[in-house]
Amino acid sequence: MKEPTKNLDRWRLVLGKYADQGLQQGALSGHAARLDAALEFLYGREYLGRGLRGDTGPGSLDASQPTLVTWLGEVRELFPNDTVEVIEKHALDRYGLTELITDPKTLERLEPNQQLLRTLLTLRGHLKGEVLNVARRIIRQVVEELRAKLEPEVRMALAGRLNRFRHSPMAMAQNFDVMGTIRRNLKHYDTQRQQIVIEQLRFFERNNRRLPWDIILCVDQSGSMADSVIHSAVMAGILAGLPAFRVKIVVFDTSVVDLSGHADDPVEMLMRVQLGGGTHIAQAVRYCGQLVENPHRTVFVLVSDFCEGAPPGELLREVAKLAEARVKTLGLAALDGQAHPSYDRQMAERLAACGMEIAALTPQRLAHWLVKVIS
Known part of the structure; x- marks a missing residue:
């Protein structure tokens, strides 16, 4: 209980x-x-x-x-x-x-x-x-409603990043270039008032990412992770729709199922999920390690409550291997609308010591984390 x-x-x-x-x-x-x-x-x-x-x-x-x-x-x-x-x-x-x-x-x-x-x-x-x-x-109706709610903000966060070498005529407050504006208007310095007269504001331009990133979602399908499984499937579908990302998704309990072929279709993905059963996280992480092609351009996201059924040392070694290879690793104790996790905190601390960042995030916050990591 x-x-x-x-x-x-x-x-x-x-x-x-x-x-x-x-x-x-x-x-x-x-x-x-x-x-x-x-x-x-x-x-x-x-x-x-x-x-x-x-x-x-x-x-x-x-x-x-x-x-x-x-x-x-x-x-x-x-x-x-x-x-x-x-x-x-x-x-x-x-x-x-x-x-x-x-x-x-x-x-x-x-x-x-x-x-x-x-x-x-x-x-x-x-x-x-x-x-x-x-x-x-x-399932299709609920997934489409959830995707329609999440996708605009997620796409806005992931579709571009600030390009600090080119400027844009579009005035957006979050893109305001303070130092560039000062340099541009120094010639208008008013010596009498001792102030810079701003005649032209400068804003950073957003550009599309051209270099590919591999996103590997490794999702625990034990019964307690139901909401996270649903949001992971929807998030995979959104990411797969962005040309700069290649998405792979793996679900696991004591077995590992690679659903990467359905990454762009959350409904088909969920139709192949079976909640419940035991948990062998290390086995799933090891399999995902085999999917890594370019460690420096790979983000590995483990969505789990970290309640490992196998000896914990095995899981710690697999995560440490990814971190040593310079794969960017994130452990999500929850990925849903509330981000109220229930998880093995001791295991989470041990994973963090191996180089994995641990968090509980909404899909929107995950998108902002990805922007920070890959920028």
Whole structure:
């Protein structure tokens, strides 16, 4: 569980709501109450087989209830990955929560949004036939909306850089050349007022990058990284649309999947993602190291919570190799709209000591970081 829970609360969560009187404790509150509501939503159905009357309403598992998606999101937020897998398996196999993966009409009634997209990615391996086609349409709609929101600012940041050798007639405050303006107008110095009379302002010109940069995105597809996986796919699509960049994207759990052939299509990329499973980061970093052609013109971005399942020394050695080769390395604990990370801070500190910059960024901030690194 993601927050500590008192022992008595734990027993109450195990035994269920009918244990309140026997345990002689007050109602659960805060984090424990959220855990109880999430568990009761599913395991409360167990009472139906014992002759007790089941509740109806928001706590039911009726096919038409959009709260199914809300509940799945809550479970993934509250419980660790291995527990989430058990709960979802029980929901599908024991309690018949199959509507999202078998009934396209149920899926079509749900509002397309990022929460639903996360759920579809989690259940991706169960989707077949017409449900899969509906899921693809939903994923495309959400991705296009997200891309339309992010792309203008990202492109503005990445399409050009300040050229401090040429000047532009276009007056933009962020391009203002202070020293050039002073030099240009020194001949208009007013000795009586002891001031420079500014007759002509100077501005730096933006020019397009001509030298190619390789961007390698190495993305952890464990269940806790759902939002970062989505934003990584969209970001890869945006970067791939800029001629000065060559984008490669790799996703991993205990296996490594190279999706570079779909870097320009976030939907196809996400349709090949399967959230969940273990994590072998070192193996993925080693594979990405083989993709490096020009270390001095390569940016390696590891998107992960840094919770390594393999011996940590292996990961540290692989990152150190990239840094020693002069590859620019960045470890992102989160890449989403909020950049609120949950990650292994001790491992992050060890990676930083190997030469990897560590951050949690929104896509817009990642774009500005890239400008700083490659300028």
